[in-house]
Amino acid sequence: MDLYKNAAHELHEKLVKKEISSVELTISIYNRIDQVEDSVKAYLTLDKENALEQAAKVDKIIASGEKIAPLAGIPGAIKDNISTKGLRTTCSSKMLENFTPIYDAHVIQKLRADETIFIGKTNMDEFAMGSTTETSYFQTTHNPWNLERVPGGSSGGSAAAVVAGEAIWSLGSDTGGSIRQPASFTGCVGIKPTYGRVSRYGCVAFASSLDQIGPITRDVTDAATVLNTICGVCTMDSTSLHEEVPDFTKALTNDVKGLRIGVPKEYYAAGLDPKVDGVLKKALADYEAMGAKIVDVSLPHTEYAVITYYIIAPAEASANLARFDGVRYGYRDMKATSAPEMTTASRTEGFGAEVKRRIMLGTYVLSSGYYDAYYLKAMQVRTLIRQDFAKAFEQCDVLLTPTSPVVAYPIDGKMDPLAIYLLDVCTIPVNLAGLPGISIPAGFVDGMPVGMQLIGKVLDEETILRAAYAFEQSHDYHKVMAPLGGK
Ligand code: GLN
Numbered sequence: 001m002d003l004y005k006n007a008a009h010e011l012h013e014k015l016v017k018k019e020i021s022s023v024e025l026t027i028s029i030y031n032r033i034d035q036v037e038d039s040v041k042a043y044l045t046l047d048k049e050n051a052l053e054q055a056a057k058v059d060k061i062i063a064s065g066e067k068i069a070p071l072a073g074i075p076g077a078i079k080d081n082i083s084t085k086g087l088r089t090t091c092s093s094k095m096l097e098n099f100t101p102i103y104d105a106h107v108i109q110k111l112r113a114d115e116t117i118f119i120g121k122t123n124m125d126e127f128a129m130g131s132t133t134e135t136s137y138f139q140t141t142h143n144p145w146n147l148e149r150v151p152g153g154s155s156g157g158s159a160a161a162v163v164a165g166e167a168i169w170s171l172g173s174d175t176g177g178s179i180r181q182p183a184s185f186t187g188c189v190g191i192k193p194t195y196g197r198v199s200r201y202g203c204v205a206f207a208s209s210l211d212q213i214g215p216i217t218r219d220v221t222d223a224a225t226v227l228n229t230i231c232g233v234c235t236m237d238s239t240s241l242h243e244e245v246p247d248f249t250k251a252l253t254n255d256v257k258g259l260r261i262g263v264p265k266e267y268y269a270a271g272l273d274p275k276v277d278g279v280l281k282k283a284l285a286d287y288e289a290m291g292a293k294i295v296d297v298s299l300p301h302t303e304y305a306v307i308t309y310y311i312i313a314p315a316e317a318s319a320n321l322a323r324f325d326g327v328r329y330g331y332r333d334m335k336a337t338s339a340p341e342m343t344t345a346s347r348t349e350g351f352g353a354e355v356k357r358r359i360m361l362g363t364y365v366l367s368s369g370y371y372d373a374y375y376l377k378a379m380q381v382r383t384l385i386r387q388d389f390a391k392a393f394e395q396c397d398v399l400l401t402p403t404s405p406v407v408a409y410p411i412d413g414k415m416d417p418l419a420i421y422l423l424d425v426c427t428i429p430v431n432l433a434g435l436p437g438i439s440i441p442a443g444f445v446d447g448m449p450v451g452m453q454l455i456g457k458v459l460d461e462e463t464i465l466r467a468a469y470a471f472e473q474s475h476d477y478h479k480v481m482a483p484l485g486g487k
Contacts, residue, residue: 007222051118071229091127122157
């Protein structure tokens with residue numbers, strides 16, 4: 001049985017009815033990994049022994065007649081910047097190549113409490129900086145729809161694992177689009193929750209005011225299910241929101257009658273691939289046919305979002321990554337003869353080019369004399385961007401935009417960093433404003449998946465999930481398996 005083809009909610013039913021066992025399911029995932037991982041390269045570390053042990057434990061619980069949580073016994077994959085006790089966590093960096101955490105991230109604690117299964121840790125851009133997984137120190141992940149193309153990033157490994165059948169669900173992290181953009185490039189569902197909904201405790205910090213962990217799944221029901229498990233108050237994260245967590249699956253009503261969908265014209269501007277635009281226009285027409293109302297809105301400061309992000313994120317990264325000094329964590333140069341020399345050599349060797357570029361940029365914009373001109377200015381523009389959204393949401397309930405202006409591009413390292421930065425235009429504003437955003441499959445262009453993004457008000461994940469679910473139920477893009485072929 002090709003169990004790896006099922007969604008988590010389908011597998012939960014089968015487990016409860018005792019049609020399958022968790023051990024059987026977990027083995028089927030590892031068999032699939034044996035078949036396809038050489039061409040996909042989604043994983044950095046596998047944890048087969050512990051996974052099978054955990055699966056056997058869940059089977060015992062089921063046999064005893066005890067009720068199980070929706071994700072119990074269902075194999076998932078974890079991005080390698082999320083701390084897993086006793087399991088190597090590298091952030092795809094030479095700096096942390098041999099780092100094994102002594103504690104679990106809050107999300108991992110919650111998932112363990114629900115008796116889920118962790119298959120392994122997934123490849124990513126180094127310290128989550130990038131959009132392709134090409135900045136990983138270890139390997140580049142390949143897009144299951146076309147192995148010669150990027151899977152997106154930085155959570156490219158997590159997205160590819162789910163789409164290739166090497167995991168049923170996964171976790172990613174999103175600082176400027178790193179869950180939604182790979183979900184879009186690989187044809188699956190990725191949600192970045194409202195800032196503070198999910199604890200950042202144990203997520204290796206990149207840009208603390210933007211980072212947020214979230215699910216990557218086959219369908220919207222699974223996204224809601226994983227979200228149910230990982231959201232919630234955490235005393236170890238001072239930005240954790242003390243808000244009630246609803247049952248997100250209750251929002252999946254398959255009804256969008258009267259829903260006001262805002263279309264911000266700035267997201268449908270120059271740079272958007274006309275074929276991607278065509279897919280989104282079709283989606284809007286479909287929503288209208290389902291009874292939603294389409295409203296034109298404007299987010300006038302959108303053009304400043306990318307540059308604002310590329311000041312704020314590197315500024316925060318330069319402070320966060322100062323802890324990797326060769327003394328406390330990770331890689332240490334053993335040839336240096338003094339402490340300062342050792343720190344310099346460890347950082348020079350331990351970090352890759354993209355990470356060093358961001359540290360330098362961040363240090364520069366925070367230095368005295370430049371702070372006011374760059375960092376402070378960026379913070380002011382961030383407020384304007386946030387206000388744009390607040391205004392737009394006076395006229396609509398959700399916003400519908402492309403997730404990325406283009407489909408996945410070839411793995412050839414030819415794109416210059418600046419061109420790649422500019423492609424983050426649709427996802428970055430959502431992080432700057434702390435809003436929830438979801439990317440779901442909306443169609444195909446030249447055989448590659450196209451994602452559409454739904455952006456919601458603060459703490460209103462339910463409305464974007466409702467809209468996403470209604471679209472999904474009237475299409476079957478999420479049911480098409482990636483061919484795992486070339487060209
Ligand atoms: N692509 C963006 C960057 O390179 C976003 C990364 C992310 O969300 N972690 O910073």
